[in-house]
Amino acid sequence: MATVVFFHAHPDDEALSTAGTMAALSASGHRVILLVATRGEEGEPVPGVLREGELLGERRTEELIKSANLLGVERVEFLDYRDSGMMDSPTTSNPECFWKADLEEAVSRLDQLLQGETVDLLVIYDPNGGYGHPDHIQVHRVGTLWSDQIGIEEIRWTTLNRDAIKKTIELAMRETPDTGLAGVGEDLEERKKRAEEGSFGSAESEITHAIDVSDFIDKKKDSISAHQSQIDEDSFFLKISDEQFSAVFGTEWFINPKETRKDNEPFKANLFN
Numbered sequence: 638m639a640t641v642v643f644f645h646a647h648p649d650d651e652a653l654s655t656a657g658t659m660a661a662l663s664a665s666g667h668r669v670i671l672l673v674a675t676r677g678e679e680g681e682p683v684p685g686v687l688r689e690g691e692l693l694g695e696r697r698t699e700e701l702i703k704s705a706n707l708l709g710v711e712r713v714e715f716l717d718y719r720d721s722g723m724m725d726s727p728t729t730s731n732p733e734c735f736w737k738a739d740l741e742e743a744v745s746r747l748d749q750l751l752q753g754e755t756v757d758l759l760v761i762y763d764p765n766g767g768y769g770h771p772d773h774i775q776v777h778r779v780g781t782l783w784s785d786q787i788g789i790e791e792i793r794w795t796t797l798n799r800d801a802i803k804k805t806i807e808l809a810m811r812e813t814p815d816t817g818l819a820g821v822g823e824d825l826e827e828r829k830k831r832a833e834e835g836s837f838g839s840a841e842s843e844i845t846h847a848i849d850v851s852d853f854i855d856k857k858k859d860s861i862s863a864h865q866s867q868i869d870e871d872s873f874f875l876k877i878s879d880e881q882f883s884a885v886f887g888t889e890w891f892i893n894p895k896e897t898r899k900d901n902e903p904f905k906a907n908l909f910n
């Protein structure tokens with residue numbers, strides 16, 4: 638059985654991007670470790686969700702542990718940098734934030750945390766961190782340097798399939814009047830625009846792996862729901878029908894940076910291959 642490390646930037650990233658794969662791996666007996674760079678202190682809490690005096694970072698830590706337990710994660714570790722916030726915000730200059738971290742120093746924190754583990758496969762983000770968030774970009778950089786230094790053979794970049802998303806959004810927008818999704822119309826317009834600009838995810842042609850996680854879709858939904866402070870019960874993610882949820886979230890996309898997929902070659906269905 639293999640040890641697979643998922644390196645994420647904030648609590649909830651594991652839920653939205655790799656929860657199905659994590660649940661599937663753990664169900665087949667693999668050792669799944671979740672490493673998180675920050676506690677997401679700069680996120681925007683859903684109004685009214687924090688208890689009196691509760692700090693967002695504490696709440697998000699709790700939510701992450703709950704999500705990790707649902708997914709069968711064996712170990713959760715925090716690198717304990719501060720959330721850098723969005724690219725143009727002043728929080729990116731905080732000397733404690735992950736964006737400002739010295740790469741070597743971050744790698745040595747990682748090394749220390751995971752001493753004694755033999756990492757067979759490491760999952761990080763693509764070079765643009767999926768959508769350009771500084772902490773996600775930094776996960777890519779730190780994870781890459783770490784894997785070079787300790788010689789991890791197998792790396793996968795979790796990414797979004799921009800082309801598939803564009804198609805799903807177009808479909809959802811057509812169906813909006815009938816599905817009670819009227820409130821998310823604008824949100825979808827924005828997402829579609831970003832997909833068209835190519836400012837997030839990867840083009841389908843760059844993607845090597847498509848992991849079908851439909852058998853674990855309930856766990857993925859529960860994992861997303863565990864992040865109550867970030868994901869409103871009324872959000873697009875949780876309001877769509879089970880069928881739509883499965884269409885959007887039932888496949889998780891990865892890139893093996895050492896491989897290219899030829900035009901007519903199918904995606905690989907097993908993360909280890």
Ligand SMILES: [Zn+2]
Pocket residue numbers: 646647650770773
């Ligand atoms: Zn994030």
